Amino acid sequence: MPTEAKKIIIKGFDPLKSKQRQEKYYNVMIQQLDIALQVIMAGLGLKTGYQELYSGVENLAKANQAYRCFTLLQNHFTSGIHLLRDACLTSISQNMDQVNACSIVVRQWKQWMERVETVQNVFYYMDKTFLAKSPEFPTIEEYALSLFREELLDTKTIQVPFLNDLLKLFEGIHSGLQIDHACLQEAMSILHRVKYYGAVFMPMYLVFLDQFFQRQSEERINTVSVNEYLLYTQQCLEYEMLVMNEFDLNRHQKEILQTLQNRLIRSRLPVLVNGIQKFVNDRDLDSCKRLYSLLHLTMETSQLVEPWSNCLTDIGFELVNDEQNEEMLVPNMISLHTFLQSVIEQGFSNDEALSYSMRKSWETFINGAPGKRKETPAKAIAKYIDYLLRHGEQVTNGTPLQQIFETLLDIFRYVASKDVFEAFYKRDIAKRLLLNKSASSQNERMLLEMLKKTCGSQFTHALEGMFKDINLSKEFSSSFQQSKLSKNLHRDLYVNVLSQAYWPAYPEGHVRLPEDMQEDLQQFEKFYLAKQTSKRIRWLPSLGHCLVKARFPLGNKELSISLFQACVLLEFNKCAPGEGLTYRDLQKTTELTDADLTRTLQSLSCVRVRPLVMVPKGKVPKPDTMFYVNEKFTDKLYRIKINQIYLKDERQESEEVQEQVLQDRQFELQAAVVRIMKQNERVSHDELVQKTIEVCKNRGIPEISDIKSTIEKLLNKEYLERQDGEYVYVP
Numbered sequence: 041m042p043t044e045a046k047k048i049i050i051k052g053f054d055p056l057k058s059k060q061r062q063e064k065y066y067n068v069m070i071q072q073l074d075i076a077l078q079v080i081m082a083g084l085g086l087k088t089g090y091q092e093l094y095s096g097v098e099n100l101a102k103a104n105q106a107y108r109c110f111t112l113l114q115n116h117f118t119s120g121i122h123l124l125r126d127a128c129l130t131s132i133s134q135n136m137d138q139v140n141a142c143s144i145v146v147r148q149w150k151q152w153m154e155r156v157e158t159v160q161n162v163f164y165y166m167d168k169t170f171l172a173k174s175p176e177f178p179t180i181e182e183y184a185l186s187l188f189r190e191e192l193l194d195t196k197t198i199q200v201p202f203l204n205d206l207l208k209l210f211e212g213i214h215s216g217l218q219i220d221h222a223c224l225q226e227a228m229s230i231l232h233r234v235k236y237y238g239a240v241f242m243p244m245y246l247v248f249l250d251q252f253f254q255r256q257s258e259e260r261i262n263t264v265s266v267n268e269y270l271l272y273t274q275q276c277l278e279y280e281m282l283v284m285n286e287f288d289l290n291r292h293q294k295e296i297l298q299t300l301q302n303r304l305i306r307s308r309l310p311v312l313v314n315g316i317q318k319f320v321n322d323r324d325l326d327s328c329k330r331l332y333s334l335l336h337l338t339m340e341t342s343q344l345v346e347p348w349s350n351c352l353t354d355i356g357f358e359l360v361n362d363e364q365n366e367e368m369l370v371p372n373m374i375s376l377h378t379f380l381q382s383v384i385e386q387g388f389s390n391d392e393a394l395s396y397s398m399r400k401s402w403e404t405f406i407n408g409a410p411g412k413r414k415e416t417p418a419k420a421i422a423k424y425i426d427y428l429l430r431h432g433e434q435v436t437n438g439t440p441l442q443q444i445f446e447t448l449l450d451i452f453r454y455v456a457s458k459d460v461f462e463a464f465y466k467r468d469i470a471k472r473l474l475l476n477k478s479a480s481s482q483n484e485r486m487l488l489e490m491l492k493k494t495c496g497s498q499f500t501h502a503l504e505g506m507f508k509d510i511n512l513s514k515e516f517s518s519s520f521q522q523s524k525l526s527k528n529l530h531r532d533l534y535v536n537v538l539s540q541a542y543w544p545a546y547p548e549g550h551v552r553l554p555e556d557m558q559e560d561l562q563q564f565e566k567f568y569l570a571k572q573t574s575k576r577i578r579w580l581p582s583l584g585h586c587l588v589k590a591r592f593p594l595g596n597k598e599l600s601i602s603l604f605q606a607c608v609l610l611e612f613n614k615c616a617p618g619e620g621l622t623y624r625d626l627q628k629t630t631e632l633t634d635a636d637l638t639r640t641l642q643s644l645s646c647v648r649v650r651p652l653v654m655v656p657k658g659k660v661p662k663p664d665t666m667f668y669v670n671e672k673f674t675d676k677l678y679r680i681k682i683n684q685i686y687l688k689d690e691r692q693e694s695e696e697v698q699e700q701v702l703q704d705r706q707f708e709l710q711a712a713v714v715r716i717m718k719q720n721e722r723v724s725h726d727e728l729v730q731k732t733i734e735v736c737k738n739r740g741i742p743e744i745s746d747i748k749s750t751i752e753k754l755l756n757k758e759y760l761e762r763q764d765g766e767y768v769y770v771p
Contacts, residue, residue, distance in 0.1 A: 062103070065099075066099075066100060066103065066105055066108075069096035069097075069099065069100055070100070070105075070108060070109075070112065072089075072092075072093065072096060073093060073096065073097070073109065073112060073162075074112055074116075076089070076093055076162065077112065077113065077116035077159070078116065080116075080120075080155050080158050080159055081116050081117070081119060081120030081123065081155060082120075082123075083151060083155065085158065086158060086162075090161065090162065093162045094161070094162055094164065094165070097109060097162060097163050097164075097165055097166050098165040098166075100166070101165055101166040101169060101170050106166050106169075106170035106171075109163065109166055110166070110170075110171065110177060113159065113163060113180070113183075114183070117159075117183065117184060117187055118187065118191070120152075120155060121152065121187045121188060121191045121192060122191065124148045124151060124152055124192060125148075125191055125192045125195060125198070127148065128144055128145065128148045128192060128198055129195070129197060129198060131144045132144055132197065132198065132201055133197075140205070141198070141201035141202045141204070141205040142202060142205040142206050142209060142223060142224070142227050143220070143223050144202075145192075145193075145198065145202045145227070145230070146223055146226045146227055146230070148192065149188065149226070149230050150226075152184070152188055153184075156180065156181065156184040159180060159184075160180050160181065163180060167179055167180045185233055185234050185235075186234075188234055189234040189235065189236065193234060193236060199240075202227075203240070203241065203244060206224070206227055206241070207244065207245065207248045209223075209224045209227075210224075210245065210248065210283075211248070211252060213283060214252060214279075214283075221286070224287060225286070225287060225288075228287045228288050228289075229288070232288060237291070238291070238292070242292050242295070245289075245296075246292075246295060246296070246299050249296065249299045249300060249303075250299050250302070250303055253276070253299070253300055253303040253304055254303050254307075256276075256304075257269075257273075257303055257304050257307065257308060260272055261308055261311055265315075265318075266311065266312060266314075266315030266318065266319075266327075267315065267318075267319065267324060267327040267330075269308070269311075269312070270312070270315075270327060270330045270331055270334060271330065273304045273305060273334055274330055274333075274334065276300060276304060277297065277300060277301075277304075277334075277337075280296060280297065280300055281293075284296060297337075301334075301337055301338045302338075305334050305335070305337070305338050305340070306338055306340065309340060309343050312331060312334075312335075313331075313335075313343050313344050313347040313348075314347050315327075315331065316328065316331065316344065316347050316348055316351050317347070317350075317351040317354070317355070319331070320351055320352070320355060320376075320379070320380070320383075321355065323375075323379050325379070325382055325383060325386065325387055328383045328387040328388070329383075329386060329387035329388075331344070332344065332387055332388045332389070332391070332394075336389075341388075341391060341393070341394070342393065344394065345393050345394060345397050348394055348397055348398070348401075349397040349398075349400065349401050352380070352397075352398060352401035352402070352405070353401045353404050353405050355376065355405075356376075356401060356402065356404070356405030356406065357405045357408070357409070359372050359373060359376070359405075360405055360406065360409045360413065360416060360417060361409055361410075361413060363413075366416070366420065369416070369417070369420045370420045370421055370423075370424035370448070371424070373417070373451055374444065374447050374448065374451070377402075377447055377450060377451055378447060380398055381450075384398060399454070402451070402454040403454045403456075406451070406454045406455055407454070407455065407456040407457070407741075414457070415457050415460045417451075417455055417457075418455050418457040418458065418460040418461040418464070419460060419461070419464050421448060421451065421452055421455070421461055422461050422464035422465040422468060423464065423468070424448070425445075425448065425465065425468075425487065426465075426468035426469075426472070428441060428444065428445075428483075429469075429472060429478055429479060429480075429483055429484060429487070430472065430477050430478065430479060431479055432479030432480055432483065434479075441483055441486075442486060445486070445487050445490055446490070449490055449491070449494050452494065453494065456741040458495065458499070459708075462499065465503075466502060466503065466506075466543075466544055467544045469484070469503060469506060470506060470543055470544055472484070473506060473507075473510050474536055474583060475585065484507075485507070488500055488503055488504065488507070491503070492504075502541070502542045503542075505539060505541065505542030506538075506542050506543060508542075509536070509537065509538050509539055509542060509543070510536065512537060513535065513536045513537045513538075516535065516537055516568065516571075517533075517534050517535060519567075519571075520533075520535075520564055520567050520568075523567055525563045525564075525566060525567045526563070526567075528559075528563055529560050529563060530556040530557070530559065530560055531556075531557075531560065533560050533561075533564060535564050535568075536583075537568065537577075546580055546582060546583060547582055548578070548579075548580055548581075548582065549580070549581050549582035549604070549633075549636060550581070550631060550632070550633070551581045551603065551604055551607050551630055551631060551632055551636075552607070552629065552630055552631040553581070553603075553607065554607070554610055561579065565577050581603050581604070582603075582604070582636075583603075584602065584603030584604075585600070585601070585602055585603060586600075586601055586602070586603055586605075586606035587599070587600055587679075588601060588606050588609060588610075590609070590651065592651075592669075592670070592671070592673045592674070593671050593672075594671075594672065594673065594674040595674060596678075597673075597675065597677075597678060597679070597680055598678060598679040598680070599651065599679075599680055599682060600679060600680065600681045600682070601681075601682045601684075602640070602684040604630075604632060604636055604637075604640045604684065605640055605643060605644060605682060605684060607630050607632075608626055608630060608632075608637075608640050608641065608644065609644070609651065609652075611625075611626060611629050611630065612652075612669050615669075618668070619668075620655070620666045620667055620668040620669075621666070621667055622663070622664055622665065622666055622667070623637070623641070623661045623662060623663050623664070623665045623667070624663045624664065626641070626667065638660060638661060639684065639685040640684065640685075641654070641661055641667065642659070642660075642661075642685050643682060643683065643684050643685045644682065645667060646659065647682075647683075647685075649675065649680055649682050650670050650673065651669070651670055651673055651682070652667050652668065652669065652670055653667065653668045653669075653670045654666075654667055655667070655668065706746075706750065708736060709732065709736065709742055709746060709747060709750040710750050710753065710754060712732050712735045712736055713728065713732055713747075713750055713751060713754055713760075714754065714759055714769075715735070716728060716731045716732060716735065717759070717760060717767065717768075717769035718769055720769075721768065721769050722763075722766050722767070722768050722769075723766060723767050724765070724766050724767075725751075725765075725766075725767065728747075728751065728767055729744060729747050729748075732747050732750075733747070751767070758770055
């Protein structure tokens, strides 16, 4: 049998009374909140009752009474901010002579936020459930911040001194003064939170920076050197980054740095870029690097190109045109080039425009000297290489020769007169090879390979031929020493067999050799012609050298001398002790020309090492001048080198080489034009000039006037003729 359902009956429940009780509760709660807000906004704080108030707000919010709560909160917030505003105005007005508006506002801000935080704790539930989800209502924090901005900071009598005080604090920071960093940090936090930072503060801050650094840069640029100003600018930019990080200014980092760059760099560009000349003269890599990095920040590196080019050109011309210090031309160019490469690589980050400008400047000054000085760099490089190869790394202060050669060839690439270099280098290498003056054959070969890579095999063809001749001469001498003919020699003999096409032209000279010497040469000539039947030998006694053993009263010596000197000294073997020979006697027996004999006797009797004595003493011997063996001759060395006095001094020899180069250029130009015409048959004038320059540029860029002169010569010789404004080759 089913059981009946039980009924629960609540007795005494009256819905009307329940609603009345709720309304009464809500009204009581609103009254309590009203009192609590009054206490909070007065800055007295709540000691107790947080839980009851929090629960009351929650109940009100759940009962759709949130709007009443928010209206109550609005009223008290408004009255509370007015209290703070009035207190702030009073404090500022009472302290007009003191710079403390910032600290006053910060103090009021802290009080306001403490009160707002207390209110947030009480109204937390309503803030998160009702206000946060209702677009038409702000949150408590949003409302509090907007009130602080609109009711307090927007008040001009507060805003103006506050912002001015703020800028004064920043001025103190940039001036290195002691200021309250904590107060400034709090002030910047206020600006960010009330949305004053970007719209109000930042435009004023940028104006302040512009004016401040305008004054600072004007003062600095007129009182310190350019490199000190660059260092100051770099420090300012670095310090500004620290300021931005400390005071939360990074949102406008670009605008702030741009303001500093405009005032410190862009407005001073003419002075800064013209400082590059002093940096290069002082070899100041750090300042060059600092200048470029600052210009790179402002995208103004192009402004450096012209001063950089002018600076290098001026310095280069000063080096090239310094006739008093010509021996230091190449070392100074090496030093300059090494420094400039460091500047380009480390200081200018391999900037292509500046690198190109540097190369053009080198080409300008190294080839642009007036008159005969134009060829000086090519000659000086050849002579300096000769000096290095003669002495090796003992004169390089520990720098590897390969490194120096690489730098020299970098400089050599700028030289247009490569044929001048080749002429001098060819004469110098010939002397080193023939006189065995080279410090290292390995270094000679290394440089030759580097020249070949730089200028091509055609440029080094003759130089390689010289080395080939030296190696063949060693083979011939070795074979000769092992042959039967060498058994009849009176003394050791070594012969360099040279191909005329490879070597410079030398004067043959003439000397009457002792009979035994002449026989030895004939033995070698017989041997050589048996091996090389299609060739003939032409002896060059002016290049011969001997090692002569000499017995003096004060000691025996070995004299390393020229063949001419040896022939003269050997004549004194025929004299009795104390007997001498006249200049005329020596000329008759040796058959030397006046010039050769005079130079030879001067080298033996007028220099530091004197195996002969001239009587009477003088610089130039006369026909009856007597010469005797120097009985008092002595020297601390056993083997003594006595140099021959050259017929021509270095200047005369240099002029002759340059004249020969000019003649060779004419022939090369004519050959180049003829080859071009054979290949093309008809060519316009401009095209022919351009092609000629292209063909000849590896040995030296010819002048336009020389090309025109060459064309006219070929027209006169009827290799070419003009037809319809073009040149035509005549077979």
